Structures are given as C-alpha cells and as structure tokens.
Amino acid sequence: MTCASGPATFRLLDAHVGWDQREVHNLVGFDDPAGVRLAHPGSAPEGPTRRALLPWFPDRRLTPGEGHCDWYLLTPDRPRLLRRDACSEGWTPVWPPGCEPEPPRAPVSVAARGNRLAVVETDRVRVWRHQGRHLAGVIPVDRPVWAAPAAGDEILVAREPDTDLRRYSTAGEFLGLLRTGAPGRIVGLRTGPGRTIWLLTDDGVRLRIHRGGRKRPFRTVTAAELAATLPPSTLVSATEEGFCLREPGPDTTVTRCFDWRGEPREAPSPPTDEYVTSGSCLTTLIDSGVSRCRWHRVRVDADLPTGTAVTVSIVVSEDGRYEDTDWQTAVPGAADFLVDQPPGRFLRLRLRLTGDGGATPVVRRIRLDLPRSTSADLLPAAFREDPAADDFTERFLSLFDASLGELDRVIERCPALLDPAGVPDRVLPWLAGLLGLSFEAGWDARTRRALLAAAPELYRRRGTPWALREAVRIVFGATPVIDELAADRRWALIRRTAEGTGTGTSTGTDGPGLGGVRLFGRSASRFRLDGSALGAGPLRAFGDPDTDPLTAHAHRFRVLLPAGSADEKALRRLVGRQAPAHTAGSVRTGGAGFVVGSRSTVGVDTSFVPLPPPVLGGEHPPRLNRDAVLRPGPRGARHGVIVGAVSGIGVHTQVW
Incomplete structure (x- = not known):
C-alpha cells in the first residue's frame, strides 16, 4: 500500500542497543525490556521502590x-x-x-x-x-x-x-x-x-x-x-x-x-520524590553505512504519564565531528518527526526525560528511518527542480506516507491477532467471540488460551466423546471418564453364578437374562396382549415393552471425575454446552468413599477411608449389616481384615 519509491531501512534503539553508558545520567532500565525510565533517588535507583513494597515488607518497627x-x-x-x-x-x-x-x-x-x-x-x-x-x-x-x-x-x-x-x-x-x-x-x-x-x-x-x-x-x-x-x-x-x-x-x-x-x-501530603525530576543519555555514533546519507525520520515509542515529557535531539555529520549549535531538538513530547539535517553518514541522538517526581516516562524503543524515501520520488522531475519546493514537497508528502505506513503495519499484524498465544489477555474474549466460544468468569488466561488453540479440533470433532473429554481436561485439568449408558444394556440381569463342570472345579458364567428369569409379574408391567390380565395390567401409551432394554438408556451418558477435581456446577454447564442436542448428560464427581454392594466407579467413588464409629440412635441411626461395621470384641475379629494387621488382597478379603 505504501507509495514510497524504494525499500527503506532503519536502526532501532531499544533497552539494549545504541546507548553510550558513559553518557547516562539519572536513567535506568537499559537492561530491562520494559524500557528506559527515570531513576529512584537514594541508594537504590533501580527496581521496585521501598514505598511500593511496604505492604509486604513493613518498617522494622x-x-x-x-x-x-x-x-x-x-x-x-x-x-x-x-x-x-x-x-x-x-x-x-x-x-x-x-x-x-x-x-x-x-x-x-x-x-x-x-x-x-x-x-x-x-x-x-x-x-x-x-x-x-x-x-x-x-x-x-x-x-x-x-x-x-x-x-x-x-x-x-x-x-x-x-x-x-x-x-x-x-x-x-x-x-x-x-x-x-x-x-x-x-x-x-x-x-x-x-x-x-x-x-x-x-x-x-x-x-x-x-x-x-x-x-x-x-x-x-x-x-x-x-x-x-x-x-x-x-x-x-x-x-x-x-x-x-x-x-x-x-x-x-x-x-x-x-x-x-x-x-x-494528620495524613501527610503524597510523596513527590519517588523519581528524580530529570535524566539524559547519549548514543554512540550510529553508522548508516552510506556516504552522505539523507536520514529521514525519528519515531519514539514511549509512555508519557501526566507531568512527564520526552525530548529528543539529533545531529548528523559525515565524519563524526559536530558543534553544539548543530543539534536539532524536537518539540517536547513529539513522538514522530522528520530529520532536518544536512546529509551525513553518522547520526547521534540525545534523549532527555523529565517528570514531576511522582511519575516517570518510559521509553521502549526509538526507530531511525533511512535513507529518505517518500512518494515524492514518484513525481515527475519538474516537481523537484526547485530545491526549496522539493524539500517542502518531501516533508508534505511524508505526512501521508506515515499514515499509509501505519495502515501497512496494521494489515501486516492482522494475522497475529488470531494467535491465542500472542495476543494480550484482554483480547481473548474478543477472539473467543469470533469463534463462538464463551468463557466462564473463573477461567484464567492459560485456560482460555488453551481452549482457543484447541477450538478448531474441538469443533471438527464436536459431539464425540473425545471432544467432550478434551474440553473437560483443558478447563479442569483432569481427564474424565465418559460412561455411555447405551452400551450397558444389562436389563433384568442378575449376578454371575458358578456352575460345576463335573471335575471338581467351577467357572463363572453370566446369570439368566431376559426370558431366563422374571423379576416382576406380568400384571405389574405394561399391558401385553395375550400376556396380561385385563384390568390388572397398567395401560401406557408409549413404546414397545420389548425394546425397553435398548431404548431406556439410549442417547444418555455420564461424565465421571474424581472428588475435588472440578466444581460440579461449572462442570455441568460445560457438559451442557459441549454435548449434542439429542443427548442427555449427567455429571458425577466422587465422594468421600464407597459402600461395597452399591453401584460405584473405580477412581471416582473409590477412596479407602475408615468407617465412622457406629452410634445407635440419633437423627440418622445406622442400619445393622448395611450402614455400619461393629467393632470386634476383646478377643479380636475371627474373620476378615483388621486395619493395621498384615493381610493380603485375595487371601483374607472377599468382596460380595
């Protein structure tokens, strides 16, 4: 988009490059990527101030x-x-x-x-x-x-x-x-x-x-x-x-x-001596590498709080020698100005920072553009015959070249705005809006960046167990178990039984299933033609009872997580957003333990903890043989496992 006639080069002066440390006065931050700033008064001119650290390190008294x-x-x-x-x-x-x-x-x-x-x-x-x-x-x-x-x-x-x-x-x-x-x-x-x-x-x-x-x-x-x-x-x-x-x-x-x-x-007045009021530094001779180079432009990247200013002065020479009257000083606070100096190979820059003592300007970078290249180079030679008019035309068109250059940089940086790893934290909600994502208030920046980075793959595989599992892992840091109930169609199935083989051994086989055992009477189920007594079977106007084992758990799933790994309400909201619309999902997190004989999932409900001592009576009395284990008598337990004693799983333990 730029109208400049040819490619221009530049020199950068940042916190690490270009400064003559012998000509630095009351400035610090030359080894700090944050930028150059005024020093603190006293024996510690750099780093945080003692006053700023008082809430954590009070006065010794x-x-x-x-x-x-x-x-x-x-x-x-x-x-x-x-x-x-x-x-x-x-x-x-x-x-x-x-x-x-x-x-x-x-x-x-x-x-x-x-x-x-x-x-x-x-x-x-x-x-x-x-x-x-x-x-x-x-x-x-x-x-x-x-x-x-x-x-x-x-x-x-x-x-x-x-x-x-x-x-x-x-x-x-x-x-x-x-x-x-x-x-x-x-x-x-x-x-x-x-x-x-x-x-x-x-x-x-x-x-x-x-x-x-x-x-x-x-x-x-x-x-x-x-x-x-x-x-x-x-x-x-x-x-x-x-x-x-x-x-x-x-x-x-x-x-x-x-x-x-x-x-x-009485409360004292706010301190005004946090920073020194002025400081300066001088660069070494900056070599353009071009004899009689026409230096073009100086741009300053700085933060200027109220009461502070940054002043830049430059001088250009062919052999590195100059007089004090040769310096060109920009208007205080000017962050972008043209070089109005005779052609020369070398340039030297003086930077002066001033403040009111309560704040400091911060200079992050100074850019020097060279050689002079403007859209005036594209005009016919007739427009550049008069030296005075030529100089005015170059300076006038430089205003428009600067605006076009800013637009060029915005267009060049546009892809970076879509990189979740490179944008500031405040841009993450805007970037999520482009992708149709919504963030919870409690998610930190790391979680939000990880979700944005994984969004393309999550969208491509949305509705699958992998996508739901990955979303939960990114947000809560724990990999869940997705339990699809449609795969568990054990309808009216009793426990495994042991049948003799005739050789003195036994093998475990599945117990009777549908048609092999009746867990409820005919009249207690839905009405069946030729199978239910008239007036004894309830009439229900939905479905076929023979398909109940296949449809009762269809399109249903559970998300299981260990105890303490996630907020159950936040997990339920995330599952509701990620689950397909035709499914019904539930959430379950582990508790403090599990009871043998009840439905439990290993890793979710299992936690080996001691049982509370049984106390008969009270608001919720335990039921013997179900909710409590009575302690052994003075002679100890005759069967089972004693906590603290030597026992082997499979030798002294039986789970029924």
Whole structure:
C-alpha cells in the first residue's frame, strides 16, 4: 500500500542497543525490556521502590498481627511494645501496668505470625506466645537485625553483615544455617505459605526480592510474583515522621496515620520524590553505512504519564565531528518527526526525560528511518527542480506516507491477532467471540488460551466423546471418564453364578437374562396382549415393552471425575454446552468413599477411608449389616481384615 519509491531501512534503539553508558545520567532500565525510565533517588535507583513494597515488607518497627487489622509497634523513646487490634482505633501496651516483663534492651525490630511474637534486641531475640502473655524462649544472637516466625515452631534470624539465615527453635535451640546467596544486605524478611521464605535485599543499586526455602534454592522474583502469592497488609506509607494504615470503615476505606509513639497525626501530603525530576543519555555514533546519507525520520515509542515529557535531539555529520549549535531538538513530547539535517553518514541522538517526581516516562524503543524515501520520488522531475519546493514537497508528502505506513503495519499484524498465544489477555474474549466460544468468569488466561488453540479440533470433532473429554481436561485439568449408558444394556440381569463342570472345579458364567428369569409379574408391567390380565395390567401409551432394554438408556451418558477435581456446577454447564442436542448428560464427581454392594466407579467413588464409629440412635441411626461395621470384641475379629494387621488382597478379603 505504501507509495514510497524504494525499500527503506532503519536502526532501532531499544533497552539494549545504541546507548553510550558513559553518557547516562539519572536513567535506568537499559537492561530491562520494559524500557528506559527515570531513576529512584537514594541508594537504590533501580527496581521496585521501598514505598511500593511496604505492604509486604513493613518498617522494622511495625509488624501485622494475627488479624487483618492487628498491628504491633516498637516505640523508640521509651522502649515498649504497643498493640492495636481491629476493635480499637488507638494503641495500647501489650502488657498492662504492673505486669510488664523486662523492657526491651535497645529494640531493633518486631515480627509476628499466628500466636507467636518475636522481639529483636541488640544481643538476643525474645519469643512470646499468645500475644505476649507467655514467654516461650530467649535466643542469644550477636547483632541480630530481623526475625521471622516460620512454620514448624521455628524462628529465622538474620544478622549483620551477611544475608544467611539462622534457624532456631522457639525455645532457643540452634537448628542450622540456611545460606541464601543473596547479594547486599537484608532490609526485609518474612515467611509465607508452603514453608516459603521471602527476602528483600539492597545491594546499593536496586532492591531485589528473593524467594526460597530449606529445600529449594533462593531465586530473584518480581514484585508481581510477590503480590500474587502473599496478601498485602494495610500499611500504605512509612516515613521518619510516622506511618499510615488504610483500613475498612463503615462505608469505605479509611486512612489513619500515627507517629512512632502511636499518637494520631494528620495524613501527610503524597510523596513527590519517588523519581528524580530529570535524566539524559547519549548514543554512540550510529553508522548508516552510506556516504552522505539523507536520514529521514525519528519515531519514539514511549509512555508519557501526566507531568512527564520526552525530548529528543539529533545531529548528523559525515565524519563524526559536530558543534553544539548543530543539534536539532524536537518539540517536547513529539513522538514522530522528520530529520532536518544536512546529509551525513553518522547520526547521534540525545534523549532527555523529565517528570514531576511522582511519575516517570518510559521509553521502549526509538526507530531511525533511512535513507529518505517518500512518494515524492514518484513525481515527475519538474516537481523537484526547485530545491526549496522539493524539500517542502518531501516533508508534505511524508505526512501521508506515515499514515499509509501505519495502515501497512496494521494489515501486516492482522494475522497475529488470531494467535491465542500472542495476543494480550484482554483480547481473548474478543477472539473467543469470533469463534463462538464463551468463557466462564473463573477461567484464567492459560485456560482460555488453551481452549482457543484447541477450538478448531474441538469443533471438527464436536459431539464425540473425545471432544467432550478434551474440553473437560483443558478447563479442569483432569481427564474424565465418559460412561455411555447405551452400551450397558444389562436389563433384568442378575449376578454371575458358578456352575460345576463335573471335575471338581467351577467357572463363572453370566446369570439368566431376559426370558431366563422374571423379576416382576406380568400384571405389574405394561399391558401385553395375550400376556396380561385385563384390568390388572397398567395401560401406557408409549413404546414397545420389548425394546425397553435398548431404548431406556439410549442417547444418555455420564461424565465421571474424581472428588475435588472440578466444581460440579461449572462442570455441568460445560457438559451442557459441549454435548449434542439429542443427548442427555449427567455429571458425577466422587465422594468421600464407597459402600461395597452399591453401584460405584473405580477412581471416582473409590477412596479407602475408615468407617465412622457406629452410634445407635440419633437423627440418622445406622442400619445393622448395611450402614455400619461393629467393632470386634476383646478377643479380636475371627474373620476378615483388621486395619493395621498384615493381610493380603485375595487371601483374607472377599468382596460380595
């Protein structure tokens, strides 16, 4: 669609290419695919900010308690421990007057988990139970900084200057050393579900989050992984003046602020020093490979929040030498502009980012188009005789060439919109609408992508057991059993019997079927001519009784899944959408066990669990010989299997 006369090339400047690291000032993200951005002030200019991680790694003087709104606070001037629960708005001492234990000796930090509370002092860690009512143990440690109660009645202690963790029992017994291998120093420590341990370290360049455990190595994780695994606390800010908690109120959330003595204070103004206000970087000499090249266009791919700007300056030269007055500076915020420079082989670009301190622009990529190629090259030579008119014509037609180029890229990327593995999560419902699929609200992005990828084959084989089985497997992660009842036409069939062979042995044969045994009287069934007494057989106006064994279960099926593998209501909705219209499907998931003698399916209803003790009487009394097994007498059982004793299946067991 483009009207350009010939193919154009380009150079890309992204987070990895083109920048002179010696000319970088207050910018970070050159090794981050997300893009280049302004740095954070302080000793950790890269990575997440300390303020953003406060809900998961609070200030060392604060720790959340057992409840959602419970907190503990170490006061600095008069060493004591305060507590605030969900039923009060102020802070009260953990120990009432007259019941205080020995006050903390230069307290360092506090941590809590469940009913255990650990107070870190200069040379020891004291562990309390039941919200400080019982002293469980004293752990002598040299220069402790952080402590965290862990699962299994353990206490993890971090001390300066290393990042290794020491394991102690609550009573103070040393259990071993846990090496983390994390660089820098620990500025946050907590434990999570599944015996996981989370560290926050500062190496002077950035804050890093590490996850590991006793039997798993520590690795660096992102803030998103932290937020997806651990719920945040209600702490929203912490400064030298105090801290603020956002808690649920009668109608909406309420932010309450306190100083470090636990006294209420006014909410501070929002911080504006999260980022530095300006930063710049310079590229190396970018070689076009063409002598006296006419550079064409500069395009910037960036996000510009309110209060931020990106300014681009370029200079072109033939031999790499230039003056300060040779720079061409684009209008601040311009993301697409033409190069207005003399022809030259080399180009150098300066990037400047500015902000208000509360937000930062993010530059993902800069594209340099070369050489100049516009639709003006297709015009007759008469339109290009005058140099001034020629320059204006090129710049004027470049506006339309840019629009046509955008349309070309949209058309080129159209097939990518139909790839379920490459589109963003928000596009998946739209893509499903094109295929006639509907998603449940609880399905995650992985399940939706798998369904979209399998949709062509599912549609081709729709109505077959394979398609229904595959759809259930994708959504619920378990392969079901499809039980087609039409294949099980055992109508009026009794159990297998053993017949003698005359040689002292017996073989199992099918018992009598239709015509061999009568399970009900003639008068109790439907009316049959010459077979039912008039007035004794009920008249029914449908079907032929001889075809009942073939039609009773026709077009019926069951979907069987083990217990706990799927939500039965969601499974029933999925089966209703995937089953053919002329069929009737039912859903059954396994229970807590099975009863011998009742209909059950192996893998669905089977679960070897102990029977509850029989209790005669009550609302639902058990029926002897059917619902309960009486316990043996003092001499033990004479027959059968005793739980815990040695027994062999087929030797001591008989199933009837």
